[in-house]
Amino acid sequence: MTVLERFLKYIKIDTASSSLSEETPSTPNQSLLANQLKEELTSLGAEVKYDEEHCYLYAILKGDEFLPKIGFIAHLDTSEDAKGENITPNIINNYNGQQIALNTSNVLSPDEYPDLNNHVGKTLITTDGTTLLGADDKAGIAEIMTMLEYYSSTGEKHGDICVAFTPDEEIGRGMDYFDYKTFGSPIAYTVDGSTLGEVSYENFNAASAKIEIEGKSCHCGSAKGIMVNAILIANAIMSSLPNETPATTEGYEGFFHIERVIATVSSATLEYLIRDFDKANFERRKKLLTEIVDKLNEKYNKRIKLTIKDSYYNMRNIIEQDMSVVEIATEAMERVGVSPKITPIRGGTDGADATYNGLPCPNIGTGGHNFHGTHEYIALEDMEKTTEILIEMVRENTNRKVLTKGE
Numbered sequence: 001m002t003v004l005e006r007f008l009k010y011i012k013i014d015t016a017s018s019s020l021s022e023e024t025p026s027t028p029n030q031s032l033l034a035n036q037l038k039e040e041l042t043s044l045g046a047e048v049k050y051d052e053e054h055c056y057l058y059a060i061l062k063g064d065e066f067l068p069k070i071g072f073i074a075h076l077d078t079s080e081d082a083k084g085e086n087i088t089p090n091i092i093n094n095y096n097g098q099q100i101a102l103n104t105s106n107v108l109s110p111d112e113y114p115d116l117n118n119h120v121g122k123t124l125i126t127t128d129g130t131t132l133l134g135a136d137d138k139a140g141i142a143e144i145m146t147m148l149e150y151y152s153s154t155g156e157k158h159g160d161i162c163v164a165f166t167p168d169e170e171i172g173r174g175m176d177y178f179d180y181k182t183f184g185s186p187i188a189y190t191v192d193g194s195t196l197g198e199v200s201y202e203n204f205n206a207a208s209a210k211i212e213i214e215g216k217s218c219h220c221g222s223a224k225g226i227m228v229n230a231i232l233i234a235n236a237i238m239s240s241l242p243n244e245t246p247a248t249t250e251g252y253e254g255f256f257h258i259e260r261v262i263a264t265v266s267s268a269t270l271e272y273l274i275r276d277f278d279k280a281n282f283e284r285r286k287k288l289l290t291e292i293v294d295k296l297n298e299k300y301n302k303r304i305k306l307t308i309k310d311s312y313y314n315m316r317n318i319i320e321q322d323m324s325v326v327e328i329a330t331e332a333m334e335r336v337g338v339s340p341k342i343t344p345i346r347g348g349t350d351g352a353d354a355t356y357n358g359l360p361c362p363n364i365g366t367g368g369h370n371f372h373g374t375h376e377y378i379a380l381e382d383m384e385k386t387t388e389i390l391i392e393m394v395r396e397n398t399n400r401k402v403l404t405k406g407e
Ligand SMILES: [Zn+2]
Pocket: 075, 136, 137, 169, 192
């Protein structure tokens, strides 16, 4: 099966996860896809282990036991932000660089998405304008499967190739039941990024902050010296923070993101996300918020309660202790003629979780664009190239350790 045939087959199953569910998997259709992949992996000769209860599918294509192992991870679910049912892809051969009418009311335009200009002449796969496409992350799954088929059918030498397909990544629960021992590889890559050639081993340090303010309400006519308006205290906190928000920052810049405000005179709650790539700056941001609250607590007689909880950390802090896991990817890319694009992730990944659990796990681009919406698209050529990259990464990993052994 080609990477395209696989991709078109996988996107037929609506695997949208649901943040409303407490279960893992959050939706039953993710198991449908896992079962289909289980059959396919078995027919490729891989050793399959399926945690049916939580929908984690593991497979190992056994190789030479003296050669080093390598692992790849992709997620089964798609985002709940756009419809994922009845996906009807449009395949556009030899893209001419013009805007694409997905349907009568929805247009995909290079004016809005200049990255389309890099795909002139390629075969584009778009949506029909009513659903997402599901390249996030079914392109990753299709590329991993096609790489496995290469090693299964050619008999080229390799160490164990370990694969995992996980549920509920889009709702932040992708690694909740991940079994590192069953997975079996000491290094791995999530194949879940965007642009072809993207390599990411840096993500935000992340925390959430909840601020609860207790006001005091009374009749406005006789409020002097008595009323404490929680809304005004909330406003004082918000205006004391620097104008570093998601809408005013990019690249390596961090931010405070006010996510929710619930406020009346008698009580207010503020919910913030705190993000920074740099660990020291991250700590500084948390300290700043603490100082602002402390100061207001002095003024308002301890009416404010601040709770800060760390969510995840930048995997770079660990990855840079041994950059070979990144070099395997970048060298493989160069060898197949793709210049690696080292891109920081302005968010978190399952790989960050994995890295802090002892499995170094950068992220690799799949070739897809505009995830989580009806403008999602991917070029066939980029899927094919990414498959080549994965094949070359296995080769690169194998050769590196053979050289070390010979020394
Ligand atoms: Zn994804």
